Amino acid sequence: MNKVVVGLSGGVDSSVAAAVLHHQGYKVEGLTLWLMKGKGQCCSEGMVDAAKICEQLEIPYHIVDSRDLFQENIVDYLVSGYEQGITPLPCSQCNRAVKFAPMLQYAQKELGIDKIATGHYARIRYDKASDRYQLLRAVDRHKDQSYFLYDLTQELLAGTIFPLGNTTKNETRRIAAEFNLSTANKPESQDLCLVESHGSMRDFLDKYINRQEGDVVDLEGNILGKHQGIHHYTIGQRKGLGIAAAQPLYVVKLDAVMNRVIVGDRTSGSCSECTVKRINWVSIAQPKTPIRASVQVRYRSKPVGVNVIPLEDSRIRLVFDEPQFGITPGQAAVWYDDDVLLAGGIIEKE
Numbered sequence: 001m002n003k004v005v006v007g008l009s010g011g012v013d014s015s016v017a018a019a020v021l022h023h024q025g026y027k028v029e030g031l032t033l034w035l036m037k038g039k040g041q042c043c044s045e046g047m048v049d050a051a052k053i054c055e056q057l058e059i060p061y062h063i064v065d066s067r068d069l070f071q072e073n074i075v076d077y078l079v080s081g082y083e084q085g086i087t088p089l090p091c092s093q094c095n096r097a098v099k100f101a102p103m104l105q106y107a108q109k110e111l112g113i114d115k116i117a118t119g120h121y122a123r124i125r126y127d128k129a130s131d132r133y134q135l136l137r138a139v140d141r142h143k144d145q146s147y148f149l150y151d152l153t154q155e156l157l158a159g160t161i162f163p164l165g166n167t168t169k170n171e172t173r174r175i176a177a178e179f180n181l182s183t184a185n186k187p188e189s190q191d192l193c194l195v196e197s198h199g200s201m202r203d204f205l206d207k208y209i210n211r212q213e214g215d216v217v218d219l220e221g222n223i224l225g226k227h228q229g230i231h232h233y234t235i236g237q238r239k240g241l242g243i244a245a246a247q248p249l250y251v252v253k254l255d256a257v258m259n260r261v262i263v264g265d266r267t268s269g270s271c272s273e274c275t276v277k278r279i280n281w282v283s284i285a286q287p288k289t290p291i292r293a294s295v296q297v298r299y300r301s302k303p304v305g306v307n308v309i310p311l312e313d314s315r316i317r318l319v320f321d322e323p324q325f326g327i328t329p330g331q332a333a334v335w336y337d338d339d340v341l342l343a344g345g346i347i348e349k350e
């Protein structure tokens with residue numbers, strides 16, 4: 001009998017993933033990673049809901065204490081990034097280092113089970129010609145989460161099932177109701193887990209970073225106002241600057257050394273090229289010559305045509321077909337060929 005360990009967050013997607021695999025005849029075991037220190041409420045609620053699902057499906061349930069791993073890989077990583085004026089993307093890092101790799105290791109070593117599954121909306125297929133596991137966008141484009149999964153290794157993709165990749169969110173809700181799952185009517189999470197549990201990113205960061213007042217300046221260095229800490233800002237941000245100006249102003253740069261927030265108009269916040277580091281080539285091997293693709297520079301940004309130019313040190317230069325607004329060091333750039341996720345990496349600088 002095929003066996004699989006399903007990562008359960010206590011939400012409807014992972015509940016349905018477990019129920020569907022169970023229904024298909026897999027021997028399913030549920031597992032929740034206990035992630036957050038201190039702010040335990042969302043985790044404990046999630047664990048109770050996940051335990052209920054396992055009880056309902058009559059499958060074993062495991063909890064793995066991953067709080068130290070989450071603290072080191074996500075909380076410390078975020079805090080040190082914001083201190084340097086960078087806006088790190090925690091989710092892709094969390095998926096690789098905190099969720100998928102440890103879950104697969106636990107499944108294989110502790111439970112003797114080869115495969116894991118999650119409720120992510122994305123698809124995996126094995127391409128015989130290139131001998132690679134490829135990652136594809138979900139059929140439900142609106143829910144597609146492939147962007148956050150670009151950093152998964154071949155080994156992790158080989159060991160993972162995404163049962164919801166071909167399912168729309170509406171179908172997921174319908175299946176949850178059909179199976180009478182206790183999580184069927186749970187509301188969708190709206191934000192990063194850290195933000196949901198702390199109220200806002202600012203509240204979360206204020207716990208770790210001392211506020212240090214500094215200047216808000218324009219591109220010429222004229223002082224326009226004061227800020228209470230550069231970690232309260234992100235590139236492209238327009239709201240909350242507290243500056244009256246004739247035209248809309250956006251954060252275009254964060255200068256950690258001078259402790260300054262630099263603002264400008266929309267054009268000055270746009271650029272047509274950027275460099276990307278720590279690339280993970282997913283569906284194809286690293287090319288030696290430039291390729292065409294379409295790229296997203298944020299989770300919800302519209303894909304735009306791009307020339308992907310390999311640099312000598314295995315970084316990449318992206319040259320966009322049209323200037324992109326709010327390119328943010330620390331966020332991920334992920335490029336695709338149609339539905340196929342080719343690769344992604346961390347935006348370094350313009």
Ligand SMILES: Nc1ncnc2c1ncn2[C@@H]1O[C@H](COP(=O)(O)OP(=O)(O)OP(=O)(O)O)[C@@H](O)[C@H]1O
Binds near residue numbers: 012031119
């Ligand atoms: N703490 C956790 N332990 C184990 N697996 C998890 C955990 N958090 C998330 N996952 C897995 O990752 C998937 C995507 O997580 P995400 O946080 O994006 O939630 P989601 O899309 O709202 O899904 P859900 O409805 O299942 O909460 C989940 O469906 C689940 O399989």
